[in-house]
Amino acid sequence: xxxxxxxxxxxxxxxxxxxxxxxxxxxxxxxxxxxxxxxxxxxxxxxxxxxxxxxxxxxxxxxxxxxxxxxxxxxxxxxxxxxxxxxxxxxxxxxxxxxxxxxxxxxxxxxx
Amino acid sequence: xxxxxxxxxxxxxxxxxxxxxxxxxxxxxxxxxxxxxxxxxxxxxxxxxxxxxxxxxxxxxxxxxxxxxxxxxxxxxxxxxxxxxxxxxxxxxxxxxxxxxxxxxxxxxxx
Numbered sequence: 001x002x003x004x005x006x007x008x009x010x011x012x013x014x015x016x017x018x019x020x021x022x023x024x025x026x027x028x029x030x031x032x033x034x035x036x037x038x039x040x041x042x043x044x045x046x047x048x049x050x051x052x053x054x055x056x057x058x059x060x061x062x063x064x065x066x067x068x069x070x071x072x073x074x075x076x077x078x079x080x081x082x083x084x085x086x087x088x089x090x091x092x093x094x095x096x097x098x099x100x101x102x103x104x105x106x107x108x109x110x111x112x
Numbered sequence: 113x114x115x116x117x118x119x120x121x122x123x124x125x126x127x128x129x130x131x132x133x134x135x136x137x138x139x140x141x142x143x144x145x146x147x148x149x150x151x152x153x154x155x156x157x158x159x160x161x162x163x164x165x166x167x168x169x170x171x172x173x174x175x176x177x178x179x180x181x182x183x184x185x186x187x188x189x190x191x192x193x194x195x196x197x198x199x200x201x202x203x204x205x206x207x208x209x210x211x212x213x214x215x216x217x218x219x220x221x222x223x
Contacts, residue, residue, distance in 0.1 A: 042216060043156070090156075
């Protein structure tokens with residue numbers, strides 16, 4: 001099994017729908033992150049969490065919310081999806097040493 | 113100005129060639145530096161950290177120039193399997209464990 005698992009892998013949803021992307025990890029890392037990737041813009045940080053009780057906004061948090069249900073689980077929600085949220089979404093984890101991230105395989109989200 | 117800037121490429125090189133990528137960063141308080149590799153539609157994977165003294169891992173050599181605020185990656189004897197996008201990644205003091213990614217440089221190695 002993968003160290004960082006994202007579900008679903010692909011999703012097409014309609015404008016205005018609520019959608020949740022889920023991430024779970026077996027690394028035992030405290031720190032978890034959600035990024036989105038768009039062509040030409042690279043990876044941009046949406047939200048991050050350094051432990052279960054610590055949630056922080058990233059550079060593009062508008063339109064998104066998160067929930068850290070447990071050390072191993074970090075979910076990203078789009079309350080009312082819009083087409084410009086079409087992107088590739090990655091979850092990542094790290095330990096406190098900041099020695100780089102382990103990424104999940106990504107969720108390709110299309111909002112129509 | 114972007115916090116981490118890279119030439120998007122693509123760099124098209126023949127097998128066996130040596131190719132170098134540069135990356136510049138804007139924050140002089142930057143602390144940790146990495147190169148990640150990303151294959152098309154896949155997740156980024158850590159290629160190597162970059163240390164002040166420079167470091168090598170097989171065919172890959174990374175250099176850091178703090179005075180000029182740039183990082184480089186040199187790939188010798190390119191293989192077809194090196195074709196990918198290479199992401200320059202930086203974190204700085206006060207944001208420990210929060211990485212900022214460049215947009216990547218695409219490399220295509222051909223026969």
